[in-house]
Amino acid sequence: MASDQQGSGTAGAALLKERYEIDPTQRLPDLDMPQAEAYHCEDRRGSGRSLYALLCRADMPLRVGAMRSLKGVQVPGLLTLVEYGIVDWLPGQRRQMAVVYERPSGGRVLPRPGQRFDAIPEAQFIKRVMKPIIQALQEMSQRGVVHRAVRLDNLFWHDQTKERLVLGDCVTAPPGYNNHVVYEPLYFxxxxxxxxxxxxxxxxxxxxGICFLGLLTGRDPAHGWEDNDVIRAKLAQSTYASFASDNRVPLNLIEVMRGVLCDDYKERWDLENVDLWMNGRRLSPLQPKPxxxxxxxxxxxxxxxxxxRELAHAMASSWDAALSPILDGRVEVWLRRGMEDNETADAISVAVRLSQSGSEAKSGGDYTVARVLILLDPAAPLRYRELRVTLDGFGAALAAVMMQKKQIRLYAEVLARDLAKNWIDAQGIYSPELGHFENQFKDLTANLQTQMIGWGMERCVYELNEHLHCQSPLIEKEYVSEIRELLPALDRVSLKIDPKTKPVDRHIAAYIGCKWERDTKVQFRALNENSSDRQILGMVSLLAVLQWRLGPPALHGLAGWIGAQLAPIIAGYHGRMRRKELEKEVPKLVRKGSLPELYNLLDNQEERQRDNDGFAWAKAEYAAADQQCRALEAGKLVRDEQAEMIGQQAAAVLSVFVAIVTVCIVLFMRIM
Incomplete structure (x- = not known):
């Protein structure tokens, strides 16, 4: 998903897909979303449409898959998502995701929380509200998208006549993130x-259904409600009884309201039921069993x-206080005598006994409390101290805390203690969806237990979030959301980074391992070796594979960055001449910007074998010479004594010979 350069029309404007110009000087606060700011947007091709752009937060996981599915969809009850992509955003001095929508001219239904507004007459309700919104949800369902941001402050009037409602943005935050708990089913x-x-x-x-209550009365149904009070009310009685009974629902809408607000997911109306009701077929929604x-x-x-369920919620809210009544057996006794539920009591007894044995006994009881809460309320999210997530929401939650630099310890403990398996077992049924989650969390636990670079919690977050951009501090501001963008991003930041910093950290390695599993097993093994030269060579090889497969043909900045870290590899060669050759050739390939050629030079198997053979021959020669020297040194004194004796004997013989010759000459001269 490549970004576009700055627009040439307005100074500092960002250009999306070479067409949509976003002006950072023209804010549109009335169209802001809780996690995205709205700005004026112009179509350079002059389509005549009134547009605005939402600049998304960089530290929030986005629904890129939903963007892809909803782009260009035109349906009466939904804002049209015109385009999306990465832009260079000067105010933030980084790259960010921008989403362009058609601009609704009628404004929000609920401009501010708690504000009163004009109620929609009962006679016009189906035409102005239900038909367009249900049609939008049907279209989204056919595309495999759930909105999950349906609330009054995200409903807009399409035009100034206020004859048609449209649903607003649903892609700039995780599903349900901005919804008040009033709008969420109890399990969410x-x-x-x-x-x-x-x-x-x-x-x-x-x-x-909650929105219908507000639209019929002109009041914000979430106003004045604290989150915990809402949950307690829904636990004590049904949603309909808690919120609809006091709002005087018109008689002809009671049936559909009871159907969509049913707390039992299995009995709640679906889109087909609502469509049948709007077309005149009357249904009888089942009343929830208390x-x-x-x-x-x-x-x-x-x-x-x-x-x-009420007890489980109270214990989850007072986590530390929950351990005592669990361990002393009061919860088990209450289940047997008060609830007459021996099955759950037996399960809790076994869970407490197992969780208090072995290493888990040292965990401070967190694992024990978590298992008991699962058994008391299997329909609730997985709860572990302050962490409360559905299995489907675990990935987005992990991404959010990691992007916001918060502690991920609780997420690691949930995986290490296999609490997802406990939650699945407590459901008492088997479904393909639960089977998928069981296998998924088993793989996540294996990733967590593999602490080598390329695995760990970093690998988990990318496995769970397909469209999450790389969170490495080196390139996070470059918003790398596709593997082919990784090397160009490293190339761009190479001049800003300390050259001693390695270009591949745990996040980049995990991102590559998740997005590009081909041809990299050898490289990851080398990255995790103990010797620094093997680690660096593995890093060069890993990045070289990506450039060879994905391009671009030249990466001058990244090649220079890597070139400054090659000293251990060059020093790994034994031959002085070979080291000098490498020191001469490496700068040439760095200027060329080719990582594959650089790797081939550094790890030429023939040259390395020749270097190793030469080193082995040199070591053998050195050992032989050293042995001779040592032998000579060991026999030195003996040889000196023998030489002295032989010399003395030779000298004696020579002196006798000289004496004899001298005597002979003297005698001869006298005779003559």
């Missing part, structure tokens, strides 16, 4: 906003609780 309301998960069209209908109540309450933190 109890989760952290970032961990609510994708959900289904039935969950959109639930949120839409939860089983205990004969005697369980007192926790001074409050009496009569149902397992």
């Amino acid at each position: 309301a109890m989760a952290n906003p970032e961990g609510r998960g994708q959900g289904y069209s039935k969950d959109d209908l639930y949120s839409l 939860p089983k109540r205990a004969q005697r309450p369980f007192k926790f933190e001074g409050v009496d609780y009569f149902t397992c």
Whole structure:
């Protein structure tokens, strides 16, 4: 997803796909989303459409898959997503995701939280509200997208006549992230906003039912409600009883309201049911079965609780205080005597015993509390201290905390202790979806336990978030969202980075391992070796494979960055002449910008074998010479004594000979 250069029309403007010019000086705060700012946008081709752009937060996971599916979709009840992509955003001095929409001229239904607005008359409700919104949800469902941002402050009037409502943006934040808990079904309301998960069209209908209450009364249904009070109200009684009973729902809408606001997911109306109802077929939604109540309450933190779900929610909210009544058996006794639920009591007894044995006994009881809460309320999200996520929302939640530089310890502990498996087992049923989650979390646990570079929690976050841009501090501002953008991004930042910094850190390695599994096993093994020269050579090889497969043909900046770190590899050659050759050839290839050629030079197998053979021959010669020297040194004194003796004997013989010759000459002269 390549970005575009700055627009030439307005100074400092960002240009998206060489067509849409986003002006950073023209803010549109009335169209802001909670996680994205709105700016004026112009189409350079002069289409005549009124447009605006949302600049997304860089530290928030986005729904890029939904962007792809909804781009260009024109349906009466939905804002048209015109284009999306990465732009160079000067105000933030970074690259960011921008999403361009057609601009609604009628404004928001709810401009500010708690503000009163004109209610929609009952006679016009189906035409102005239900038909366009249901049609939009049907179109999205056919494209495999769930909106998950259905709420009053995200409904707009399409034009100034205010005859048609449209749903607003749903791609600039994780599913359900910005929804008040009033709009969320109970199993999502109890989760952290970032961990609510994708959900289904039935969950959109639930949120839409809450919107219907507001549109019929002209009041914000979330106004004055605290999150915990909403959850407790929905646990104590049904959503319809908690929110619809006081809002005087018109008689002809009671049926559909009960259907879409049903707390039991299986019994809640789907899009087909609503469509049948709008076309005149009357249905009878089943009334939710009230939860089983205990004969005697369980007192926790001074409050009496009569149902397992209410008790589980209270214990999750007071985590540390929950351990004592679990360990001393009060919860088990209450289940047997008050709830007459021996099956759950037995399961909790086994869970407590197992969780308090071995290494888990040293965990401070967190694992014990988590397992017991799963058994008390299997329908609730997975809860572990402050962490509350659905299995589907685990990936977005992990991405959010990692992008915002928060602690990920709780996520690692959830994986290490296999709590997802405990949650799946507690559901009591098998489905393909649960089977998928079981296999997925098994793979995540294996990644976590592999602490080598390229794995760990970094690998987990990319495996769970297909479109997450690389979170390496080296290139995070470059917004690398596709593997082919990685090397150009490293090339751009090469002049800003300390040359001693390695171009491949844990995030980049994990990103490559997730996005490009081909031809890299050998490279990752080398990256995790102990010797620095092998690590650097593995890094060069890994990046060289990417340039060879994906381009670009020249990476001068990155090649120079890598070239400054090659000293250990060159020093790894034994031959002085070979080292001098490398020191001469490396700068040439760096200027050329070719990582494959650089790698081939550094790891030429023939040259390396020749160097190793020469080194082995030199070592053998050195050893032989050294042995001779040592032998000579060991026999030195003996040879000196023998030489002295032989010399003395030779000298004696020579002196006798000289004496004899001298005597003979003297005698001869006298005779003569």
